[in-house]
Amino acid sequence: MRIVMVCPSYPPRELTCGVGDYTRCLAEELARGGDDVTVVTSTGYAGPRTGVVRVLPVLGDGAEPRRWWDAGDVLDVQYAPDLYRGRSRITRIPLLARFARGGPSVVVTFHTLLDGSLGARLAVPWLLATAAHSISANEEVSAMIRRRLPGLAKRCTEIPIGSNIATAPGAGSSRREERARLALPADAPILVHFGLVYPGKGLETLFEAFAVLRQRVRDARLLIVGDTRPEERGYRAGLESLAERAAIASAVTWAGHRPGDEVSRLLQTADLYVVPYDDGATIRRGSLIAGLAHGLPVVSTRSSLASAYLRDGDNVALVPPRDARALAAKLAELLGAPAEAARLGRGARALAERFAWPVIAAETRRVFARVRERR
Structure with missing residues (x-):
């Protein structure tokens, strides 16, 4: 399967980010399992662009999503409100892809939902409603969706995060x-x-x-x-x-x-x-x-x-x-x-x-396969 993952904080970067580390671990595990994985990240990315995972550092240069979503059958947006301040166009992606000829199926992975801002309060229900499916990365997100947006809860699957620190051999x-x-x-x-x-x-x-x-x-x-x-x-x-x-x-x-x-x-x-x-x-x-x-x-x-x-x-x-x-x-x-x-x-x-990351990747892959079949 061809997978595009969107994460502005994909490492390596000067500052550590848990969502970025999660994206790296999952992208690499999916690639090891045979999937073709591209990560779209911000222009501040300082690492290699080719390898097990391809990296496109284009967020922030004004590039329209259509320029890079063709690399995927499924596009997975890693969402936490603070990652997309000043990047409100990201919320348009699920709807644009739904009506685009040959566009990818869009999944949104929610790590957190709210940060007190009006933008987040508006973006979360919109993304849940317009994405082909959503993934909750933890029990807190799942509970908040069930409590505040019960009508959209069935459009979300909980898949917990893994450790970004692998156990060192020996x-x-x-x-x-x-x-x-x-x-x-x-x-x-x-x-x-x-x-x-x-x-x-x-x-x-x-x-x-x-x-x-x-x-x-x-x-x-x-x-x-x-x-x-x-x-x-x-x-x-x-x-x-x-x-x-x-x-x-x-x-x-x-x-x-x-x-x-x-x-x-x-x-x-x-x-x-x-x-x-x-x-x-x-x-x-x-x-x-x-x-x-x-x-x-x-x-x-x-x-x-x-x-x-x-x-x-x-x-x-x-x-x-x-x-x-x-x-x-x-x-x-x-x-x-x-x-x-x-x-x-x-x-x-x-x-x-x-x-474990192989378990997380397998569950994520099943979600991606289901939404692609419904396309």
């Missing part, structure tokens, strides 16, 4: 080496947090909980892996000040941005993987999926949205959001019960099989 065997390279104690309990550093990730709660934990587990260390965007550097400085005030700064290591294979090895240094989101854990969080995919004991927070995937005490350990003492107690409990932590890790790895 990563487990390098655990001691990675700890030594980072000047981390070989046998001390290590907590790892991974993801972009910005408000909402629960890092304030994590630091406060870590300070409480250190009163009981004196040699515990915390490793923060992930990039900080320029606009969030002030926020990170505030976290560093919090660490100083809580007297944990010497026990916190900031690893910063690292290549994917190195991130995988850093994750493997963890005794516990801690992602205490302010709004609770859901499968839209790529950082959560990364921990599951690495078979780590994941400690996170409860969401108000019931999940068909996350089961407290089975494949993840959950505590109330923004509750540092509850988080500290759970961390201490699991550090004191390595067999229980290992069982959680096995549950995480089993769940992650549902989010």
Whole structure:
């Protein structure tokens, strides 16, 4: 099948983008399965244009969609409101393609729906109504569509995201080496947090909980892996000040941005993987999926949205959001019960099989085939 995927933030780019990473992983997996895949992205793209996936960096140069949609039988628009500010013409594509002779079948993959803007409130129902079909990339999007646009829910299929961090071969065997390279104690309990550093990730709660934990587990260390965007550097400085005030700064290591294979090895240094989101854990969080995919004991927070995937005490350990003492107690409990932590890790790895890229690609391919048959 010939597939065109539209994503303005397709990597590599200066700034990390979860939707861009998702598009890269899915495009490459579809191509490995025999599909002919072209990615249309913005003119800021800085990578190769040929390879397993062809890349056309034409968004933003005024190019009409008809100039590039001929490369596909199916066109899949990766949608999050912030990706298309100033690119409102993207919302015309499903309708234009529907009435164009030989045009592609258009699918819209929704990663998020709303950002508070009027444009997003207008664009989402329009795209759902005019696309041949839609894909929801997580339970939050699915629930919002059912609640706000119930008449269009049947036009949408949920296919969760996968981890954009592949497990590095032999990563487990390098655990001691990675700890030594980072000047981390070989046998001390290590907590790892991974993801972009910005408000909402629960890092304030994590630091406060870590300070409480250190009163009981004196040699515990915390490793923060992930990039900080320029606009969030002030926020990170505030976290560093919090660490100083809580007297944990010497026990916190900031690893910063690292290549994917190195991130995988850093994750493997963890005794516990801690992602205490302010709004609770859901499968839209790529950082959560990364921990599951690495078979780590994941400690996170409860969401108000019931999940068909996350089961407290089975494949993840959950505590109330923004509750540092509850988080500290759970961390201490699991550090004191390595067999229980290992069982959680096995549950995480089993769940992650549902989010493997070959599974995601196969489900996506079936959606594409159905809409093409109806063309």
